[in-house]
Structures are given as C-alpha cells and as structure tokens.
Amino acid sequence: MIANLYLQGNTPVHKFDPRIKLALLLFMTVSFFLTDSIPVTGGFLFFILLLVSLNGIKQVLRSIHSILPLLIFVAILTPPFHPSGKVFYAFHSLVLLSSDGIREALRLIIRFTGITSLFFLFFLTTEVDDLILSLMWFKIPFTATLVITIALRYIPHITHIYSNVTDAHKLRRGTDFEMSGGFRNRMKNLFPVLVSVLIQSIRAIPALAMALETKGLGFNAQRQSFRDINIFGSIILQLVIAFAIVLVVVLVTLL
Amino acid sequence: MNEAILEIKDLSFTFPGYPGLDFPELFRDLNLKVEKGEIRVILGKPESGKTTLSRIITALIPRYSGGSLSGQVKLDGVEINGNQPYNLIQKAGTVFQNPDEQIITTRCDAEIAFPMESMGWGKKQIAERIDFGLESTGISHLRYRDPATLSGGEKRKLLLASLFAVNPPLWILDETFEELDPASLRAILKTILSQERTIIIFMTKPPAVLEEHNVKFSILYKGTLFHKEDSPENFKKLMIEEGLLLDPERYHSIQPYKKREPLLKIENLSYSYNTAGAFTLEIEHFKLNKGEIISIVGRNGSGKSTLGKILCGLLKPDSGQIFAYRESGLSPLDTKNLNALTGFIFQNPDYQIFLPTVKEELSYGLNPDEAAVDKIIELFSLPGKEVPPALMSYGARKRLQGAVYYLFEKDLYIVDEADSGLSVEDFASMITRFHQKGSTVLFITHNMELSRVFSERVYIMENGSVVQTADEDSFNLVNGYFAGKIEDQA
Numbered sequence: 117m118i119a120n121l122y123l124q125g126n127t128p129v130h131k132f133d134p135r136i137k138l139a140l141l142l143f144m145t146v147s148f149f150l151t152d153s154i155p156v157t158g159g160f161l162f163f164i165l166l167l168v169s170l171n172g173i174k175q176v177l178r179s180i181h182s183i184l185p186l187l188i189f190v191a192i193l194t195p196p197f198h199p200s201g202k203v204f205y206a207f208h209s210l211v212l213l214s215s216d217g218i219r220e221a222l223r224l225i226i227r228f229t230g231i232t233s234l235f236f237l238f239f240l241t242t243e244v245d246d247l248i249l250s251l252m253w254f255k256i257p258f259t260a261t262l263v264i265t266i267a268l269r270y271i272p273h274i275t276h277i278y279s280n281v282t283d284a285h286k287l288r289r290g291t292d293f294e295m296s297g298g299f300r301n302r303m304k305n306l307f308p309v310l311v312s313v314l315i316q317s318i319r320a321i322p323a324l325a326m327a328l329e330t331k332g333l334g335f336n337a338q339r340q341s342f343r344d345i346n347i348f349g350s351i352i353l354q355l356v357i358a359f360a361i362v363l364v365v366v367l368v369t370l371l
Numbered sequence: 372m373n374e375a376i377l378e379i380k381d382l383s384f385t386f387p388g389y390p391g392l393d394f395p396e397l398f399r400d401l402n403l404k405v406e407k408g409e410i411r412v413i414l415g416k417p418e419s420g421k422t423t424l425s426r427i428i429t430a431l432i433p434r435y436s437g438g439s440l441s442g443q444v445k446l447d448g449v450e451i452n453g454n455q456p457y458n459l460i461q462k463a464g465t466v467f468q469n470p471d472e473q474i475i476t477t478r479c480d481a482e483i484a485f486p487m488e489s490m491g492w493g494k495k496q497i498a499e500r501i502d503f504g505l506e507s508t509g510i511s512h513l514r515y516r517d518p519a520t521l522s523g524g525e526k527r528k529l530l531l532a533s534l535f536a537v538n539p540p541l542w543i544l545d546e547t548f549e550e551l552d553p554a555s556l557r558a559i560l561k562t563i564l565s566q567e568r569t570i571i572i573f574m575t576k577p578p579a580v581l582e583e584h585n586v587k588f589s590i591l592y593k594g595t596l597f598h599k600e601d602s603p604e605n606f607k608k609l610m611i612e613e614g615l616l617l618d619p620e621r622y623h624s625i626q627p628y629k630k631r632e633p634l635l636k637i638e639n640l641s642y643s644y645n646t647a648g649a650f651t652l653e654i655e656h657f658k659l660n661k662g663e664i665i666s667i668v669g670r671n672g673s674g675k676s677t678l679g680k681i682l683c684g685l686l687k688p689d690s691g692q693i694f695a696y697r698e699s700g701l702s703p704l705d706t707k708n709l710n711a712l713t714g715f716i717f718q719n720p721d722y723q724i725f726l727p728t729v730k731e732e733l734s735y736g737l738n739p740d741e742a743a744v745d746k747i748i749e750l751f752s753l754p755g756k757e758v759p760p761a762l763m764s765y766g767a768r769k770r771l772q773g774a775v776y777y778l779f780e781k782d783l784y785i786v787d788e789a790d791s792g793l794s795v796e797d798f799a800s801m802i803t804r805f806h807q808k809g810s811t812v813l814f815i816t817h818n819m820e821l822s823r824v825f826s827e828r829v830y831i832m833e834n835g836s837v838v839q840t841a842d843e844d845s846f847n848l849v850n851g852y853f854a855g856k857i858e859d860q861a
Contacts, residue, residue, distance in 0.1 A: 117471075117472075117474070117475055118471045118474050118518060118519045119519055120477045120517070120519065122477055122517065124517065243477060243478060244476070244477040245476060245477060245478055245481050280717075280719075280722055281722050283685050283717075283722075284715075284717050284722035284723040285722075285723065286685070286710050287683055287684075287685070287710055287713065287714060287715050288723050288736075288775065288776070288779070308725045308726070308735075311725040312721065312722055312723075312724075312725045315721060315725075315761075316721065316722070320472070322435050323467075323469075323472040323473075324472070324475070325435065326426075326431050326435055326456070326467075326472075327467070327472060327473045327474075327475050328475060329431070329455070329456040329457045330429060330431070330456055330457075330460065330464075330465055330467075330473070330486075331460070331475065331485045331486045331489060331533075332457050332460045332485070332486040332488075332489025332490055333457060333489055334455060334457035334458075334489075335457045335458065335460065335489045335490055335491075336458075337489065337490050337491035338491045339488055339489060339491060340487070340488045340491045340492055340493065340494065340497065341488060341494075342480070342481070342484035342487070342488055342494060342497040342498065342501065343480075343481075343484075343494075
C-alpha cells in the first residue's frame, strides 16, 4: 500500500500544527451544518477557497471537479422536492423549479463543496504520519489510528491501481481506446478496466496484512514513536489564529 | 561446525485447491540448513515456490494462504509452526518481491522506524538505527521523501535499510537484488558482508557480482532443493534446463552492430515529476532504428523507466518532441500516436489480462481467425485455448501478455524491468519473437548477460540524461558499468 494524498510543500497550511488543523477540520465541518444561511456558509466556502488559492494547492480544485457530476445531480433533483416559494417552472401541477427549491439546492451544493474542499485541503497538506501522531495525541489508540489512516488511503490506492490499469489498457488497445467519447463507448471500455482493478485491489488486502505483521504489528510491547509532531514557528500564534477563526465562525453563525 | 540459524526438515506443502481444481504438491521433503554467517542463494524459475518458501520461513504461510504443511522449520532454535510473524521479527527480517506491497508509511524514515516502534525501542536508539540504515544503503538523501515517489530500485534500498536498522540474525531477500544496478549492488553487498550476517537470497537470475563473494547456491527444482556444493557439474545443467542460465549453445553470438534505417528520434526533451526532490529527465538526442534490439542500463533512479513511459506515450514531456521518420520526412508524434506505435510490457501482467479464456484474451479487440490464434498459442507455448489465464502460472501469464502484444502490429516494443519475474529463457524467447517480426525492441536491464547477448546497442543513463551510447567501439564502457565500476557522479 503505497499511495496517499499528501502533497509535499512548504505553505503555511502545511506548516500549521496538525493537531490544531485536525480540530479546525472537525469544527468547520460541523459549522457547515449549524446554519442554513446561504451567505454565511457561502462565506465559509469563500474563505476555504481563498486559503486554497493563496497557498496554490490547486489539487483541491481537481477534487471539486471530480464531484461535479454529483453536484449537477443535486442541482437537478433537489428543487422538485421543495416546491414552495415563487414558482419559476411547473409541469402541469408539478412544480419543478421554485425560489425555495433553488435555495435548498444551493445550500446543499455549498455544504458539499465546502466539506469536500476542507477535507482535501487537510489531507493534501498533512502527512499521514502527522495525522497518526495527532490522533494519538488526542488519546486514540495506535491500532485505531492505523485503521483510520489506511481506510483513508484506500481511495488513492484504488485510484493508483486504476491509473496503472488504464495505462496498460491504453497501450493494449492503441488508438481505439478512449476514456471519453459516447456513454456507451465509455462503459464498454470501462468494464475490462474495472475487472482488473477489482482483482488487483482484492489481492492487495492480504499483502497489506502480511506487510504489517512483518513490521511487527501485534508485537507485545508498548509502542514507541520515533519522532514528535513537527512544530514550525510559534504554536501560540497558531492557536490565536485558530481561536480567531472559531470566534468569527461562531459569531456569524449566531448573528 | 557453525550453529544453524535455520533448519528445514522434510518440508512438504500444498496450497488449498478450488472446487474442481487441486494444486499439485509444491514442496516435497525439502531440506535446508543455513548456518550462521552463511550467504545462501536459492535460485528457481518463476512459480517454483521461492516466495512461498520465504513466507513459510517467516510464518506468513500457511497463516494467510491456508494449505497443508508438514515437516519441521526451526528458526534460531525456535519451532516456527504455530508462531506469529510479528513474534519472529527479531529472528528473521524479510524484503518482499514487490516493494509496493510491503511499504506502508508515507515517509522513508518512518518506514525504517516502523518495526522498531512496534518493538518499543527507545527514541534515541531508533534515531541512530535510522541513520545507520540510510547510510548503509546510500539513501540518506531520501530520508524525508514519500516512498511512492521513489524508483523501483530505490524502494528496495529503503526496505533493505529497514533490515540494516533492525539487523535480525537472518535476512530473507526475495528477488531484492534484481532491480539494483551493479554499482549499488556492489556497494550494498560490501556493507552487508562487512559484518557477519546470515542471508537467504531468492532470485531468478544471479548477477555476476555475487560470484566475487563466498556464496552458496541452491536451486529449487520440482519441489525440492539441490545444493551446488553436492554436485557442481549437474547444478549448471539443472540451471540451463530450468531456463535460469542462457544455454551457451543456443545463445552465443554477440549481436553485431548494423547500420539500420532510423525509426524515431527525440530532440531536447525534458520531463520532471511534480514531487520535490525527484529528478528531471533531460534528453538532447536519442534515436531508435528500425528492427534493432537495444538495451538501456543505468543507476537506480536515473530515469530509464521514465524514458520508457515517454516513448510509449504514457507520460507527456514538458518540452521537446519525438519525431518519427516517415517517407514524407520527419513527423512529430503526440502521446496518442505513441500509444499506437509502441507496446509496453508491464511488469505486472495482470494489469493487461482480464478475460476468462486464453482465446478470448487473444481475440479481444482484434478478432483474428482461428488459425492465427492457434499459431500464436504455439509460438508462445501457451497451455491451450480454453485455459483461464487467472489459473495459469506467472511465466505463462507473462507469455500471454507478450502474445497479446505480438498480435498488435507495433513498431516498437519496450520491455521494462526485464530483470524481475521472468526466467532468462522466457525473456529470450519473448524478445526474439518481437525481433523476428521486424519490430524494434528496447529493454531495460541490469543484467550484463542479457544486455551483451541480445542488444546491438546500449544506452547508459545517469541522473536523468543519456550519458553514453555504446556500440561496437565502446562496449568497454558498458562492461565497466556492469562490473559496478562506474561511480555515481552526483
């Protein structure tokens, strides 16, 4: 198991203490649900994207791009379930688009985009090791932290296999292999790729267990950690920044 | 007589079968005694059971595979039957054949530290051992790198560094040296052997450098072990029979350097990975001719595979161009043209094989007629039309992969990591088939025999550039490379 999301870098977000980052991640996730106000959650989203662009972590935008089909789905399917408010479009008695419907769809899209970019921002800028150390600092046992981080890495792991297999198939098929084109064509090409991916990802499971056991997982000893969390700059300053964010979020949510 | 670290007595093992398919016995009455300070190289063709044997010694099999095992395996005086792998890590350390399966952390120093952390060693001691591991394998500069960004050879060095750090009494290396360049191998062997260590090395092709050391050889043949010390003359015959050594009667000629029509050329190409610390590939001139066999050699991480992936269009260069020589003159190639032009034999055949029978696999996307399928099955000695590829041996799956590409008319075939997994016999027959149909074959290797016997020209790469082209005039330089005498100039 070799894949992970972390992107080496030197930005302030990278250097921020992972424990504070983790706490902020949880807090911000919750805060997206604390209010229904579109300007407020929209403001949160704006703040996150500002952070992303100031630090030049454009991979976050790629993650938003990958959830785009889902967002379009939400945009189409939500309004009919909220027919109240000013009606813009109706098919006989069925209201398909109304002011409340648009508002609700917007709310869901902002929340979804916000939380996705938040998580990607965190995982792209936090080393897995730092995440394990932070979780352990919060008194979560090592085995549990390992399970959490491996589960999180399983997605990039499958992506990694997927890209290898598509590469392999691309060369096998030459020019007629296209991951774009019509829906039917895409499905036809996708099937053999998915078979190979499935076989490879199932095979990876016992291999991972073997790797962990040959590295002594299960050995009866008090586990040691070879390093501590790296602290860059003043931890007090970072705490002040974190508190300021919390304070602003709480204030705008309540007002 | 020295004390034995590993003692295997009358070992027999059979993998569990599936309904309607029973596997034959893999080992029968296998005996092995490895004494303290001994370096034992166990050779065997793919699927002969090398990995299984290494996993039985580390108690991973039958724990993870099931199957019936009888006989006795004693590691440093302890019966391993029923013992857990994690309780044995102080007695035996292992490096897996596929480093991607074994690496679990996301930073090199953390990877080396993991087993020591499990055993609860002190912080200071772990830090010292990490330094020692990195220095011994010559990868101190990779300390903070993410292992996912390393080359195949570098990953193996990282896993070796972990063994240097823990330093268990027995080291078990499964095909670990096959992707290391001769200079690295020479340096690592020197460090490993500077202290008395007991090592079992499983491999398909023994590199020449090994012969300079006091090494004992065995061969895994039909489920049991034959030791060279018992009968040296028969041992060589057995190796040729198993396809582990080039048969000097069949492959003797050094390929003459011929003047040929050009196929494609690279001009001022550069490519760099998105990761900090990774190298940049920069190639000013590189040319391939029609119908030639050429090999690329070079240190681990020098950019050989990257060049291969650019040539087949899997990576898009940042700048520069690849041109094909056509009748109408030079024409630039984009990644799609390259996809169509080139066949790239992936190391893992299962990325490219997915259908229920050999016949369907060969027909996929092409619909060749019955006679063509029969011919290709014979040409690549495949087990039969209706056999499911998933149940074929690794060597046969690899041959099937070759056969699939053979059917596609490709101008250029690239065989990456030709060193691992394939026996020399399988390797030789695959590239000979490609060559015979008039295509250009490019293979990447660290094996001198293969490079010397099969290639007309050799490119040497270093730090992301092609530094030398060797033809008839400069084979000495290539010999220097294979003797491990070309020093890293970084």
